[in-house]
Amino acid sequence: MPVTAAAARLGILVIHNDPVPETEIWRMAPEGVSVHTARFECPRPADTEYVGSPAAALANAPDVVRGLDQLGRLGAHSVALCFGSSSFFGGPAFDAEFVAAAAAHAHGVPVYTAATAIxxxxxxxxxxxxxxxxxxxxxxxxxxxxxxxxxxxxxxxxxxxxxxxxxxxxxxxxxxxxxxxxxxxxxxxxxxxxxxxxxxxxxxxxxxxxxxxxxxxxxxxxxxxxxxxxxxxxxxSNQAVLWYGLRHAAAGTAPNTVITAQGSLFTRRLP
Known part of the structure; x- marks a missing residue:
């Protein structure tokens, strides 16, 4: 059911050692919006360049499954994968495949990627x-x-x-x-x-x-x-994740949450 953006509960999936998405999204979020973080081990082997992950393998990794399950049972209105590099290497097909695979673990909560939001x-x-x-x-x-x-x-x-x-x-x-x-x-x-x-x-x-x-x-x-x-x-990326989550949560209602102090994006509707 659509909710007002001002009451949204946003879930984010973040790699194990990245504090930035939750820090920035919390600071940008309007009063009443809560941000809930689950972490997963970054699939980049130590001391190597990252060159992508199969979408289904990432969505079904044990710690990703656990995060999706917990954020879904927590009552998040959406869950965002804050790991844009995986989408860039896999292309838009990665986004579609990841979301489809993740849906099986998120208890009906919509899942999207940072690249989709961007x-x-x-x-x-x-x-x-x-x-x-x-x-x-x-x-x-x-x-x-x-x-x-x-x-x-x-x-x-x-x-x-x-x-x-x-x-x-x-x-x-x-x-x-x-x-x-x-x-x-x-x-x-x-x-x-x-x-x-x-x-x-x-x-x-x-x-x-x-x-x-x-x-x-x-x-x-x-x-x-x-x-x-x-x-x-x-x-x-983090601005887009918050904007997309707020607008998605408010689908079917007036997108009345405008955060002009965080950039012009927050004055715009979803295309």
Whole structure:
């Protein structure tokens, strides 16, 4: 049954060592909305690049099954998989297959992926040529997979930039930076400054938006300053997950939860 967005209970599935999605979503959520987290072991082997997971295998992994079961019995109105890389490598087919497999464990609670929420947010914001801001621990295979995924969902042109951590991380392999704690060191002011610099590049088409696709990349506090400076929508993975969950919970009712302090996305309806 539809509920008012202001009373939504949002479930999220997050990898074992990622504190960022729940931290950011809690801070963005309006009063009355609760966020409930279940964790699963990241399928990336230690000291390796992540290159994807079969959707059914991930949905049926014991700790994912346990999380879906517990969030469903808890009474969440929806459950989001906050692990966009798995979708990027698997394509939109991964999203459909994961959701179908996960449904068997979630007691009827709707399941969606962060990538599904990002796709809906891009469409609702009419963004087709975003500046793609990649987390510092993403590597070339993830760059290519993300661009291919976006192409499949109708984003025809992107320009990609990677956030730079600085010289203290030069000795750490990029794909290990998150596990080494790099996410704790990211300053939203630095995010703002690097994105503004990357946005204004001579002899390149002006992007019509900014997309930050990494759930574990802290960027919430940079969204509104960037929108004010650049004059285009700014969409992050965690922002999209919250927006999609609120709008989904309020399906059939007026989407009366507008959080303008967290970006223009929250003024938009689901496409």
């Amino acid at each position: 796709t809906a947010a891009l469409r609702a914001s009419d963004v087709r040529r975003p500046l793609l801001v990649m987390p510092p621990w993403f590597t070339e295979p993830t760059f290519r997979a993300t661009e291919e995924y976006l192409g499949e969902v109708g984003v025809g042109e992107t320009r990609l930039v990677q956030f730079e951590l600085g010289p203290r991380w030069d000795g750490v392999a990029r794909y290990n930076a998150f596990d080494e704690g790099a996410h704790w060191t990211i300053d939203p002011v630095e995010v703002y400054q690097q994105v503004v610099k990357a946005f204004h590049v001579p002899d390149h088409p002006r992007p019509d938006g900014v997309l930050v696709p990494g759930s574990g990349f802290p960027s919430r506090a940079a969204v509104v300053p960037l929108e004010q400076e650049l004059g285009v929508p700014v969409i992050t």
